Every structure is written in structure tokens, then in C-alpha cells.
Amino acid sequence: xxxxxxxxxNEAVATAMRQINPDVCGAFPITPxxxxxxxxxxxxxxxxxxxxxxxxxxxxxxxxxxxxASAAGARAVTAxxxxxxxxxxxxxxxxxxxxxxxxxxxxxxxxxxxxxxxxDHSDSMGARDSGWLQIxxxxxxxxxxxxxxxxxxxxxxxxxxxxxxxxxxxxxGVANIELLEDEKVRDFVxxxxxxxxxxxxxxxxxxxxxxxxxxxxxxxxxxxxxxxEAGTAILDxxxxxxELSGRSYGFIEEYRMEDAEMAVVAIGSSAGTGxxxxxxxxxxxxxxxxxxxxxxxxxxxxxxxxxxxKVKAAAIMDKAESFSGCGGPMFAETRSALYDLEQRPAxxxxxxxxxxxxVTVDHFFHVFxxxxxxxxxxEVGEVYRYIGVRDGGAEK
Amino acid sequence: MAYNLKRELNKPERLAGxxxxxxxxxxxxxxxxxxxxxxEGDKAVIGNATGCxxxxxxxxxxxxxYDSYIHTAFENAGATLSxxxxxxxxxxxxxxxxxTYKFITFGGDGGTYDIGLQSLSGAMERGHxxxxxxxDNEAYMNTGIQRASSTPRFADATTSPAGTExxxxxxxxxxxxxxxxxxxxxxxxxxxxxxxxRDLHNKAHKAIYTEGPCFxxxxxxxxxGWRYEAADLPEICRLAVDTCVWPLYEIENGVWRLTYxxxxxxxxxxxxxxxxxxxxxxxxxxxxxxxxxxxxxDQQWEKLLKKCE
Numbered sequence: 152x153x154x155x156x157x158x159x160x161n162e163a164v165a166t167a168m169r170q171i172n173p174d175v176c177g178a179f180p181i182t183p184x185x186x187x188x189x190x191x192x193x194x195x196x197x198x199x200x201x202x203x204x205x206x207x208x209x210x211x212x213x214x215x216x217x218x219x220a221s222a223a224g225a226r227a228v229t230a231x232x233x234x235x236x237x238x239x240x241x242x243x244x245x246x247x248x249x250x251x252x253x254x255x256x257x258x259x260x261x262x263x264x265x266x267x268x269x270x271d272h273s274d275s276m277g278a279r280d281s282g283w284l285q286i287x288x289x290x291x292x293x294x295x296x297x298x299x300x301x302x303x304x305x306x307x308x309x310x311x312x313x314x315x316x317x318x319x320x321x322x323x324g325v326a327n328i329e330l331l332e333d334e335k336v337r338d339f340v341x342x343x344x345x346x347x348x349x350x351x352x353x354x355x356x357x358x359x360x361x362x363x364x365x366x367x368x369x370x371x372x373x374x375x376x377x378x379x380e381a382g383t384a385i386l387d388x389x390x391x392x393x394e395l396s397g398r399s400y401g402f403i404e405e406y407r408m409e410d411a412e413m414a415v416v417a418i419g420s421s422a423g424t425g426x427x428x429x430x431x432x433x434x435x436x437x438x439x440x441x442x443x444x445x446x447x448x449x450x451x452x453x454x455x456x457x458x459x460x461k462v463k464a465a466a467i468m469d470k471a472e473s474f475s476g477c478g479g480p481m482f483a484e485t486r487s488a489l490y491d492l493e494q495r496p497a498x499x500x501x502x503x504x505x506x507x508x509x510v511t512v513d514h515f516f517h518v519f520x521x522x523x524x525x526x527x528x529x530e531v532g533e534v535y536r537y538i539g540v541r542d543g544g545a546e547k
Numbered sequence: 548m549a550y551n552l553k554r555e556l557n558k559p560e561r562l563a564g565x566x567x568x569x570x571x572x573x574x575x576x577x578x579x580x581x582x583x584x585x586x587e588g589d590k591a592v593i594g595n596a597t598g599c600x601x602x603x604x605x606x607x608x609x610x611x612x613y614d615s616y617i618h619t620a621f622e623n624a625g626a627t628l629s630x631x632x633x634x635x636x637x638x639x640x641x642x643x644x645x646x647t648y649k650f651i652t653f654g655g656d657g658g659t660y661d662i663g664l665q666s667l668s669g670a671m672e673r674g675h676x677x678x679x680x681x682x683d684n685e686a687y688m689n690t691g692i693q694r695a696s697s698t699p700r701f702a703d704a705t706t707s708p709a710g711t712e713x714x715x716x717x718x719x720x721x722x723x724x725x726x727x728x729x730x731x732x733x734x735x736x737x738x739x740x741x742x743x744x745r746d747l748h749n750k751a752h753k754a755i756y757t758e759g760p761c762f763x764x765x766x767x768x769x770x771x772g773w774r775y776e777a778a779d780l781p782e783i784c785r786l787a788v789d790t791c792v793w794p795l796y797e798i799e800n801g802v803w804r805l806t807y808x809x810x811x812x813x814x815x816x817x818x819x820x821x822x823x824x825x826x827x828x829x830x831x832x833x834x835x836x837x838x839x840x841x842x843x844x845d846q847q848w849e850k851l852l853k854k855c856e
Contacts, residue, residue, distance in 0.1 A: 208669030212626035219630025360607035369610035
């Protein structure tokens with residue numbers, strides 16, 4: 152019997168970590184992910200886990216500890232946000248290229264400049280090319296489920312994984328949740344048995360070589376191949392998780408897309424807000440739909456092309472700037488994914504919700520109104536737009 | 548058992564020859580010297596900060612290490628090995644690892660005095676059972692002899708060149724050994740290559756087999772950066788010690804002890820004059836540089852003697 156509870160997204164992640172009972176957790180406090188190591192330390196203090204918690208002096212060291220522990224043959228986890236993730240940057244690439252399984256909870260928060268503790272996706276979007284898998288959650292239930300799945304996905308692919316949720320919005324928002332029993336989670340994740348590890352007395356291992364030009368590129372190619380093939384493991388783990396929990400997961404979630412003429416593409420908690428807008432518009436007879444991107448790395452190009460190939464117009468929502476001068480990261484990749492379609496929908500991009508700026512159902516109505524205009528033959532005009540900003544063109 | 552160099556040298560090597568370090572470089576000697584202090588049956592995981600040692604000993608697909616080895620980045624050798632040690636504690640408790648392992652990490656002075664100081668300090672404060680060994684060659688040698696906080700005053704380095712207006716590095720050398728002592732860890736020592744390696748060996752053995760975090764600072768000269776002939780390495784080390792530029796001492800559970808006292812304290816010129824990096828100090832009109840260096844060394848030595856009383 153599943154356990155009905157209510158808790159924040161951070162507590163949900165910490166609970167998943169307790170149930171997984173990892174070997175090593177290296178973590179450093181940063182808002183809004185701090186609660187995760189706090190809850191987890193309390194579990195440790197009460198003897199509920201066997202984990203060695205390494206309370207490091209920085210996120211740089213948190214990631215270094217996870218890399219060392221994972222290379223040594225341990226199951227390693229951590230949690231961070233914003234500047235903490237930025238401070239790990241260098242080591243993200245080291246973890247990925249060393250092909251070390253690590254599961255990291257990210258409570259997404261804006262990067263400093265100016266400093267903000269509010270939510271957006273600039274932290275993990277900035278790390279999108281680091282070779283980590285990225286899985287995003289809409290709510291506390293999903294982040295709990297994703298974190299448990301993350302352990303098996305990272306070990307199957309030997310690519311580290313970020314399990315992302317929206318800082319404060321879901322990390323601190325308390326909501327109903329259905330937890331799995333401890334034994335079920337432990338059986339599901341099983342024991343970690345790496346093939347090669349530092350503490351293997353029979354077969355010592357050297358990790359982190361100097362890779363000169365004759366070798367470096369093959370390492371990158373192997374990582375790229377692993378990323379291309381990671382989808383199989385993600386779906387396989389999702390299938391097994393569904394058998395356990397009854398909850399089903401894929402790369403994307405299509406919401407009321409069967410006969411949709413226009414769609415919004417969003418990541419994270421805003422998908423929930425967007426769904427509320429879709430429901431209301433549907434009552435008014437508007438053929439609106441929504442596509443939620445759950446897995447951003449590997450990028451679900453094929454799935455997005457299939458989902459969006461059916462609509463006339465779509466709005467790609469980006470909770471991160473990439474300062475390309477022509478759109479956010481989601482937009483660039485989604486538009487590229489649709490290029491080979493014979494019939495492409497018109498696409499527009501909205502940068503929204505930066506630094507904790509509130510995103511409401513009204514914003515989505517606004518977006519859908521813009522899409523309606525495009526569908527009825529209106530000029531598309533500037534595709535790179537801002538919404539919810541005082542001097543941002545799109546907001547009238 | 549009393550120290551015997553011959554016996555020690557007959558142990559199986561843990562760092563294979565054929566690595567790519569320069570002739571006359573102290574780094575490889577430091578590694579061999581420290582790893583010889585491991586008991587034969589004991590397993591070890593060797594850590595390493597980015598630097599000359601790393602790029603010269605683990606150049607894919609070859610490794611010079613017989614033990615397991617990990618390098619991740621420049622500034623995090625302390626934290627990386629912390630993670631390995633934490634994993635060991637858990638896996639040992641769970642019965643997944645049966646053998647006894649020791650954890651030893653090597654970093655150059657750039658990776659230790661400077662960019663890796665925070666990571667080192669954190670690892671020592673948290674109390675991991677590991678040894679951090681700094682091989683101190685007094686500049687960023689891997690990138691081409693740039694000044695570091697470990698570079699002594701007046702040394703000519705590529706980012707503190709001796710010119711007509713500025714006489715090499717302006718600041719004195721940071722005293723990292725004392726900073727590590729201030730962490731109140733069980734064992735801290737400063738050593739170099741001297742005679743039959745007894746001092747280095749005994750300190751390495753003590754550091755490896757003392758429970759908790761231990762720190763060794765090994766003066767490991769660099770022929771390219773210091774500008775000496777490869778064969779002069781032992782002589783340079785001896786002069787560093789006999790001029791009291793690099794005193795040999797240890798701090799065991801808070802007790803300071805001098806492990807070598809020069810029979811006759813030599814003037815600093817004898818150490819300086821053997822190295823190209825100090826050549827400008829011997830030009831006419833620059834006598835004050837030598838005088839001030841001597842004053843500084845004397846002052847530091849007196850302070851150390853008081854601590855070791």
C-alpha cells in the first residue's frame with residue numbers, strides 16, 4: 152500500500168534519498184536546496200541510513216566528493232542550486248567524462264547577476280552541455296519519482312543525472328504525495344555493483360588521465376554515444392517504475408494534444424499552470440494543448456517533432472536566457488528538432504519567469520491568444536519574445 | 548624496525564619508471580619516497596591534483612601507478628580523496644571491501660598553497676583518514692614557472708620577473724606548514740630529500756599510519772624553474788636545510804619538534820647562488836636583497852626554534 156503524505160519537494164527528495172540509502176552524500180548548503188541535506192542529516196542523526204555524509208566546505212568539493220566516492224565504487228548523491236551548481240561546473244564535465252554514476256537533486260534557482268534566490272532554469276540550462284542527463288519535475292510527486300528512477304538510470308547509462316525541480320515553487324511548496332514503502336524502494340534500486348572501481352583489490356583502477364589529442368576525442372565520442380543511447384535506459388527504468396507505482400513516465404508528456412491546433416511547450420512547474428489554462432480554453436472550445444518536457448538531456452527531438460508536427464503554431468517557453476540574441480535554449484533545440492518536418496508549425500519563443508517572476512494562468516492565456524492570431528493567418532513577427540516583464544515588447 | 552635504506556629500496560616499486568617527469572625533478576622522488584613508507588601488504592588509493600606530476604605519470608593509456616589512482620582537477624585533491632575515503636568507510640562497514648586501504652594524495656604547491664587550499668583545509672577539518680602530500684617546487688611549474696604564494700621573495704618567475712624596477716617576487720613565501728598545524732590535525736611535517744631519505748621516510752610512515760588527517764610538506768626542487776643542473780638536486784636540498792631556508796620539523800599532536808638541526812648554519816648565499824632564479828641577487832648593488840633574505844630566514848628560524856623548545 153502506498154503511503155499518502157503531504158510534504159515539500161525538498162522533503163520528498165530527502166525521503167527518496169533515505170529510502171535509497173546511498174553510500175555517500177557530499178553536500179553544501181545553498182538556498183533553496185539546503186533543506187535536502189538538512190532533512191537527510193536528521194535521518195542520519197536518527198540512524199535511519201548507513202550513508203556517510205560529507206559536509207564539505209563548498210559545492211566544488213561536494214561534486215569532488217561525489218566523483219571520488221563514485222569512482223571508489225560507492226553510490227553517491229548530492230543536492231544543489233544556482234551558484235552552487237555553477238561552482239561545480241568544472242567537475243560536472245569531469246564526472247560525465249569519467250562516466251561516473253552520480254544522482255544530483257537540483258532545486259532550480261536563478262544564477263547571480265544580480266543575486267536572486269528566485270526560481271528559473273538558468274543554472275541547469277547553463278549546464279546542459281556538460282554531459283549530464285537532465286530530468287525535470289512538474290511537482291513534488293514527480294521529483295520524488297524521478298529521483299528514485301535517477302539512481303538506476305545513472306547506473307545503467309554511466310552518465311551522471313540531474314533531477315531538477317523548481318526552487319521554492321515545488322521545493323518548498325507542500326503538496327499531497329504518494330510515497331512508496333521503504334522496502335519497495337530498496338528492492339527497486341537494489342545494490343550498486345560497479346564493474347570497475349578504485350577499491351577493487353584484484354584490479355586497481357586509474358581514473359582521470361591526461362588525454363592528449365590522439366585520445367581526447369574518442370572519449371567525447373563515447374560520451375555522445377552514451378547520451379544517444381540513454382533513452383533506452385530511461386524508458387526501461389520508467390516501465391519498471393510504473394509496475395511498482397502505477398505512475399507512468401516518458402520523455403515528454405502530451406496534455407490534450409490529440410486534436411490540438413496550438414500548443415505550449417514548457418518545463419517544470421509551469422507545465423501545471425499551463426495545463427490549467429489549457430483546461431479553461433478547452434471549455435471555451437479552443438483547441439489548445441501542452442507538451443511538457445520531462446527529459447531535457449538527452450533531448451527528445453523525435454518525440455517533440457511528433458507531438459508538435461500536428462499543430463499549426465506552438466509557443467516554446469524558456470525559463471532561462473541564453474543571450475544568443477535570438478531565443479532561449481529550449482526554443483533553439485525545439486526549433487531544430489522540427490526542421491526536418493515536411494509541415495512545420497509556426498514557432499514563437501517566450502522568455503518568462505526569470506529570477507522568481509510569477510507565472511500565472513493569465514500569462515498562458517496571453518500566449519495562447521498570440522498563437523490563435525498566428526493560427527488564423529496573422530503575422531508571426533518577432534519570434535523571440537518576453538512575457539511578464541515591464542519593458543518587454545510582448546506584454547501589451 | 549630501524550630504518551634501512553637498502554631494505555626500503557628492495558621493496559616493490561609503487562611508481563613505475565618511464566614516467567615523463569624531467570631528470571632532476573623532485574616530484575617523482577617525493578612520490579617514490581612517500582609510497583615506500585607504505586607497508587608491503589597494504590593497499591592504497593593515490594590522489595593527485597592537476598600539475599606536472601599528474602600529466603607526467605598518467606598520460607592515457609599509460610599509468611605509472613601500481614595502486615589505484617584518481618585525478619579530477621587542479622584545486623580539489625583534498626575533496627576528491629575525501630570522497631574516496633568516505634566510500635571506503637561505508638563499503639568496508641558493509642563488507643564489500645575487505646582489505647585495508649590507505650589514502651595518500653599529492654599536489655604541487657600551486658594546487659596546495661593556492662587554488663586547492665580551501666579543499667585541503669576542508670578535508671583536514673573534517674578529519675578524513677588520509678595524508679595530503681604537497682610537493683613544493685615554489686612556483687606553477689606545469690604552466691611555465693609562474694609565481695605562487697609558495698614562491699620565495701626575490702625569485703625570478705615568469706609572472707614575477709626580475710626587471711630593472713622590480714627585483715623578482717615582492718612578497719615572502721607563505722608558511723603553509725604552520726597553517727596546516729593550525730588545523731590541529733594529528734600530524735604535520737616538513738621534509739625534503741636528505742642523505743639516506745630517513746627523515747622523509749619516517750615522516751611519511753608516521754603520516755600514513757597515524758589515524759586521521761595528516762599533512763606533509765616536501766620541498767621538491769624543479770630544475771627548469773630553479774635553474775640548476777639535474778645532478779645538483781641532492782646538494783640543493785641539503786643547502787636548503789643547512790641554511791635553514793627549509794627547516795625539517797614535525798608537529799605531532801600539537802608538539803613541535805625539530806627533526807634536524809644543522810651542525811653549522813650556512814649563510815643563505817650558499818643556497819641562492821646555486822640557482823638561476825636568484826642570479827640577479829648577486830649583481831652589484833643588490834647586496835640588500837641577500838641581506839634581507841638572510842634576516843628573514845634568521846627571524847623565521849628563531850621563531851621555529853622557540854616553538855620547538
